[in-house]
Amino acid sequence: KIIEHAGDLNTQSFDFVVIGGGAAGNVIANRLTENADVSVLLLEAGGFDEDDLLVNVPGFFFNTMGSRLDWNYTAQIGQNNRTGPLTRGFVLGGSTAINGMVYTRGTSEDWDRYADLTGDSGWSWDSVQPYIRKNERFTPPADNHNTSGQFDPAVHGFNGINSVTLFGFLHHLDELIIETSQIPETEFPFNLDQNSGHQLGIGWSQSTIFNGTRSSSAASYLAPPFRQRPNLHILLHAYVTRILPATTNQSHSFSGVEFTQDAGETLQVVTATKEVILSAGTIASPQILLNSGIGDSESLSELGISPLLHLPSVGQNLTEQALLAYIWVVNSTDPRDFAGPNATALTAEYLEQWKETRTGPLVNGGLTTNCFLRLPDNASIFESFEDPSAGPNTARIEVVFSSSDIGMFTVPTPDNFIGASPNLLTPASRGFLTLNTSNLLDHPLINLNLLSSEFDMFAMREGVRSVRRLMEAPPFQGFILQSTINATTDEELDEYIRENVVAGLHPVGTASMSPKGADWGVVDPDLKLKGAEGIRVVDASVLPLVPAAHTQAPVYIVAERAADLIKAAWYL
């Protein structure tokens, strides 16, 4: 059950303590408590309100950024000395309760590369198929339209826990995008299902939405029948500060979890008799490890933290996608087609419709169509750079379309507009995260270091040019009135990009998997912390490279497999 005060727990000892109730943590909590003999305590720093409209109404997701549901981290962008927000969910459900709901698994090449890199064939595309099915339950869209020709049922699961669906409200912009994909010989061909392992081209987007309502990991994996299990305890407002060694002389065996419910005034400790599962996400998981003395010993000592385990890769290899908002002024007076100046007034009307029937413009998530692109494979940049994408069927750029995204953009003009923005999916640049102070409650220092590689700058420039070609396609004639980026030369584009690039909000890699015995990485392919007993990391931080995808589905897949690995290790 869900409780708010540690005093309401009737024991301080559990088989497993899971830190963080986000995408991964809630999968683990659910799967381990399938066995009634296993006790699990899930500690979540944020709160939970099942009826929160900000969470439940898919069309409100842009408003979650910077809200009470956001950790509100600030990160170094890595260009022109700029800083920017790095939104992460601060609520049960984690970032799945505030994200854009886009469901993309990455390509078969992405997963096969994970298998190669870690030396564990269990991470290959073929091997993770059962975990995709355990997670996914494909459901009809909110408007119950006929979906034939919009996805391939053969590559989907219909019996998993988390609902995935197609758009429930059709935008004119999407009609134009799909029309473009039907043009013979087009550079942007139609792809029936971008989650088949082959993602290139234009397709209908899939989203984690059920019956017009967001399906977060809390709504799905912690739905009432699961959260009512007597062996599952969920403690809210529990901010975990450190993981503690089992005894003072056995410093590489960990079992204690320290947390506070009163902003650090008092610290409490619970014990995991089997394992601590760290699922606090790409930012907080390495932060908790560092706070605990697990990281680069020298820099920990400099901060006054006693090093317990020397793992220099903790917080390194931070890999984040780079997004450049690209707004287009459009010739349309239909308020459903764009994020226009009347958005606020319309929102009230749309919300009434949503409340009454779970239909209307607010039932859609962040994307209703996707476009995944390669860049020219014969470009001279490849003479000096290895391709950072996973292979020839994996995109380098995604065009992020936005139509009725009320609240996302500060309206640049009084005109009506849409977004078609390049997102660099497979960056070569790497950032890092370190502690700022030894204060356990301070935010860490996050440097995303976006576009620091010359390859990434090249890819983003070409991404802008690809978007321009797309918007010049015949179906958009008469609809698109004006581009809001005037830069054309490489130099002009670079300057515009440096000034405007933002975080793609899919960071991974700060507690990376690597082969057993490797001299880099933080966890083994079974997600156990290297050189330690009693800790496993299960969340986006373990992905050694970012997939060419929005990251929630990959994290669900990792967590579903992790649950099986844990069960196998303990014969559960």
Ligand SMILES: Cc1cc2nc3c(=O)[nH]c(=O)nc-3n(C[C@H](O)[C@H](O)[C@H](O)COP(=O)(O)OP(=O)(O)OC[C@H]3O[C@@H](n4cnc5c(N)ncnc54)[C@H](O)[C@@H]3O)c2cc1C
């Ligand atoms: C605004 C936004 C939009 C996004 N859009 C999409 C999208 O459309 N599609 C997609 O696939 N992905 C999207 N993502 C990314 C996706 O949501 C994440 O990759 C995924 O949720 C990561 O899962 P996780 O388990 O690693 O972390 P999270 O889901 O972030 O969960 C971490 C949990 O740990 C908790 N926690 C952190 N620190 C502590 C602590 N010290 N003590 C206790 N608890 C703690 C957090 O509160 C949170 O609940 C988006 C993310 C954001 C922020």
